[in-house]
Amino acid sequence: xxxxxxxxxxxxxxxxxxxxxxxxxxxxxxxxxxxxxxxxxxxxxxxxxxxxxxxxxxxxxxxxxxxxxxxxxxxxxxxxxxxxxxxxxxxxxxxxxxxxxxxxxxxxxxxxxxxxxxxxxxxxxxxxxxxxxxxxxxxxxxxxxxxxxxxxxxxxxxxxxxxxxxxxxxxxxxxxx
Numbered sequence: 001x002x003x004x005x006x007x008x009x010x011x012x013x014x015x016x017x018x019x020x021x022x023x024x025x026x027x028x029x030x031x032x033x034x035x036x037x038x039x040x041x042x043x044x045x046x047x048x049x050x051x052x053x054x055x056x057x058x059x060x061x062x063x064x065x066x067x068x069x070x071x072x073x074x075x076x077x078x079x080x081x082x083x084x085x086x087x088x089x090x091x092x093x094x095x096x097x098x099x100x101x102x103x104x105x106x107x108x109x110x111x112x113x114x115x116x117x118x119x120x121x122x123x124x125x126x127x128x129x130x131x132x133x134x135x136x137x138x139x140x141x142x143x144x145x146x147x148x149x150x151x152x153x154x155x156x157x158x159x160x161x162x163x164x165x166x167x168x169x170x171x172x173x174x175x176x177x
Contacts, residue, residue: 006108009172013106017096030070041128044077045085049147063157110145
């Protein structure tokens with residue numbers, strides 16, 4: 001069960017994680033040369049659907065970069081499991097690991113236990129996708145409780161282009177009160 005729902009338009013929480021290149025990343029902070037962030041939370045090495053989705057992310061990465069969007073994928077996997085998994089993905093984006101249950105809950109993610117997968121060692125986050133603008137506010141939030149319900153990454157890239165183009169001055173979707 002999620003303990004908090006991250007709402008559209010809200011400032012993305014400060015979550016700092018180690019990445020496979022040996023550095024650390026604050027998930028909401030794009031690298032130099034980018035002003036928006038896409039944070040993709042995946043279930044971990046045990047999930048073959050995640051492997052496919054992360055490979056699809058590689059394919060759409062040039063479109064995202066052209067829009068000024070940096071990308072980081074994150075999971076609860078240990079460094080060793082993340083390294084083993086990424087051998088099958090060959091990511092062109094940063095991969096963060098060791099996300100804690102508290103961090104998962106800060107993002108409003110669904111958390112599953114080891115019995116919800118095969119070859120799972122600890123609780124893990126179900127999929128989540130977050131797009132954060134240059135002010136640190138969430139523009140797009142997609143959270144699922146199952147691995148087979150995820151947004152189309154090419155549509156996400158097109159949607160970001162739309163938000164950054166003709167709809168740049170519009171309020172964040174889902175914030176009407």
